[in-house]
Amino acid sequence: MATLLTIGDAAKESGLSAKMIRHYEQSGLLRKSPRTDSGYRLYNSEQINQLRFIRQARNLGFSLHDIQSLLALWQDPQRESRVVKQLAQQHLDEIAGKIAELQHMQQVLTALADSCRGDGSPHCHILQQLEKPG
């Protein structure tokens, strides 16, 4: 029952783009896939699972670099869940950092926008504030 899919179908199955699948292969995230005589890439169900794994991890914002580690852990029966959790925690820290940064921008800019009349006159607190050193 070895159903083999071409890259387009693998893309549909996994939710990745064909373009990205090739890219992942070329950048070493995926092993080179087998080819037909005419050079078409072929994917079996195990590889489709791997592509899905990658997509899920991308959806959670993991970098390709981290995903390489996650894939390795996934495939290692000897793994320690400690290591996986550490990776996740690191990523959570990054996410929290980015959120904080964005929230700070949000806070400052909201205050500025609130104090800008937004009418036909040139007076504008936003520009006034950008002008100042700080």
Next chain:
Amino acid sequence: MATLLTIGDAAKESGLSAKMIRHYEQSGLLRKSPRTDSGYRLYNSEQINQLRFIRQARNLGFSLHDIQSLLALWQDPQRESRVVKQLAQQHLDEIAGKIAELQHMQQVLTALADSCRGDGSPHCHILQQLEKPG
């Protein structure tokens, strides 16, 4: 009182890097600055203010593209604050979108990490979940 600064001092004054100041000039965000006979760029206080303006806007996360518009508005005595506020609001929407996206990741990944023992055993809900289609 025309104090002219070389690019390194302009960088220190503005908080931007010299590299980026050159880049902003080359990408059309800034007009070409005057040079000494030997080719060094020189900045007067008005230009320093412009650099500060750019840095402040960058700190608020505005793209260089948006900053080009903001600079133009800043320098236009005929501007309508409505336009500035619109730009700010658009950017705030983007920020809010990014925050929402990150918070979603944060929520999902936190739940996964919480259900991962993080010990020496290979069992791990995080990997288990990444494995699933969805």
Next chain:
DNA sequence: CTAAACCTTACCATTATGGCAAGGTCAAAC
């Protein structure tokens, strides 16, 4: 047999920033 829909590779673009290298300039110290 032909046309559509696929596949291949290779190159370019994005965004904002940094790094490096090879070389010119300027000021201070000797």
Next chain:
DNA sequence: GTTTGACCTTGCCATAATGGTAAGGTTTAG
């Protein structure tokens, strides 16, 4: 007056992840 160190110049390369396009081969359906 020369050397030295700190500056400046340009230009090219790199990042991260993704998309686009172009030129060309393949497969499949009509």
